[in-house]
Amino acid sequence: MATAERQAFYERIAPAHLAPLWEQLHALVTAEPTTSCVPALWRYEEVRPHLMQAGGLITAQEAQRRVLILENPGLKGQATITGSLFAGLQLILPGEVAPAHRHTQSALRFIIEGHGAYTAVNGERTAMQPGDFVITPSWTWHDHGNDTEEPMVWLDGLDIQIVKLLSASFAEQAPAEVQAVTRPEGDSAARFANNLMPVDWRPEVKTSPVFNYPYARTREALETLSRNGEPDPYHGHKMRYVNPASGDYAMPTIGTFIQFLPQGFSTGPYRSTDGTVYVAVEGSGESRVGDQAFRWQPRDIFVAPSWMPVTHRAEDDAVLFSYSDRPVQEKLGLWREQRGNA
């Protein structure tokens, strides 16, 4: 209790930039994870009209990136979906270009709508299709362009808050809006995405050299797995995207996952310390996060905060993509999970 005498003491020491730990200790070192992040769902059919209106208000060029931030209702004004990770929906209209730049933040793109617009990284383009998982590694030049006839929308996931916490943000604009294409499309896939690697190649960075993890191949793997074995009671058939050069996660700061939930399947209650962003890719179902129930269908996005119990129920064969800061927590020895009720 802060008696008058103690309060006077706190006021005396404040000008010396001192404060009593004992007034704050309980809030700093909690028995279990606490977060202002709350469970939330964004229905794509509700968000899409707003995104298209943004398309009429500002060009991709003027905006640099025409992105609507999925702002966690518990973290208002902080441009973030969890304490550590960013999520936003980016729109590129036919004929538009999002100019080349680079930054130390890493980005993932998970394709939501449209066929064949490209993103370019370090001189190579990849044409994006729904369900593809595409990586923009830290400090690589990247621009996006849409030479198709339809709008293109993807989910951007970035490690913004992690880089901010560490005060390690650098960014710059490229001299040219569209970077020169120096390698044919599919070049990095040929080198790194067939369980093969150039014989003398050594990784220089921690991010996967695979640029695009196409949905067609991921889906085929899930299909085969679901035919060949029983689903895990807490995850269904769940896989993580991997960096073939290291066996580690595809990105150093963001773990990415894909799971197949067979029709009628319900997962048991599960929680882990990595707050997680989910994207429904196929099928429909319901997920419970803490005391909230979210009914989802393809393209809907929802978030589960750290250490909050999650269950999923698939109404028909369903696929969920997800991402979290799990690689960071694992490297720091912090990650924990709990299967089933305590």
Ligand code: 1HN
């Ligand atoms: C960014 O650079 C991109 O390059 C997308 O496409 C989303 C969100 C916050 C900060 C930078 C992009 C972003 C971003």
